[in-house]
Amino acid sequence: MEQIELRLELIDPIFSEPPRVRYTMGGEGLYMSSRMAEIREALAGAKLSAGDRFVDLGSGDGRVVFAAAAVGARAMGIEADPTLHDLAEERGRAVREILQAGGASLSIELMRGNFFDHSLKDADVVFYYSGGSPIRQKEIYRKLEEELRPGARLILFRAKIAPEMRMEILPASRPPFHYIFRQGTSQK
Numbered sequence: 077m078e079q080i081e082l083r084l085e086l087i088d089p090i091f092s093e094p095p096r097v098r099y100t101m102g103g104e105g106l107y108m109s110s111r112m113a114e115i116r117e118a119l120a121g122a123k124l125s126a127g128d129r130f131v132d133l134g135s136g137d138g139r140v141v142f143a144a145a146a147v148g149a150r151a152m153g154i155e156a157d158p159t160l161h162d163l164a165e166e167r168g169r170a171v172r173e174i175l176q177a178g179g180a181s182l183s184i185e186l187m188r189g190n191f192f193d194h195s196l197k198d199a200d201v202v203f204y205y206s207g208g209s210p211i212r213q214k215e216i217y218r219k220l221e222e223e224l225r226p227g228a229r230l231i232l233f234r235a236k237i238a239p240e241m242r243m244e245i246l247p248a249s250r251p252p253f254h255y256i257f258r259q260g261t262s263q264k
């Protein structure tokens with residue numbers, strides 16, 4: 077546990093610039109970077125563990141993916157914006173250099189594309205920090221409900237209110253910072 081904390085602290089300085097905000101995807105998406113301390117708390121609340129399959133939907137500069145990989149998860153991020161995807165690749169090289177020098181073995185995959193095109197059925201933990209239109213949000217909530225397997229957790233980051241879903245809200249939720257949901261045994 078201490079080793080994981082240390083790894084997370086080692087990569088923090090790469091992401092220390094003030095929060096950025098800008099539109100992406102021709103105005104349909106909104107990029108806002110999240111704070112590392114809040115990411116860590118959300119990942120711990122979802123009980124992300126070594127070996128878990130983790131996906132960040134709309135991964136920006138990759139910081140959430142790297143934090144999940146530092147925990148030992150098989151971490152993937154999907155980002156539509158090409159500039160942010162390239163920035164994530166660049167930051168990923170810095171993260172790998174720091175953490176692999178300390179002996180960590182990392183599993184990181186950064187994909188450029190639309191997350192609606194990817195199945196989430198194998199994921200153990202999904203992170204979603206929305207910035208897009210409310211219509212697209214409803215679509216993604218539906219996809220999550222339909223595809224997440226029983227026991228998978230969903231971190232809804234910076235959601236002002238908990239959306240109505242069949243998934244269970246876990247006590248580790250800390251609104252307005254994050255809600256954590258768990259898919260139940262029945263998908264109905």
Ligand SMILES: C[S@@+](CC[C@H](N)C(=O)[O-])C[C@H]1O[C@@H](n2cnc3c(N)ncnc32)[C@H](O)[C@@H]1O
Nearest residue numbers: 100105107108109110134135136156190191207
């Ligand atoms: C609020 S930012 C979150 C960035 C990162 N997850 C973080 O927490 O620092 C949302 C990101 O999702 C991306 N995005 C929105 N819709 C997307 C889609 N359908 N497919 C892929 N990326 C998308 C946006 O370009 C933006 O970078």
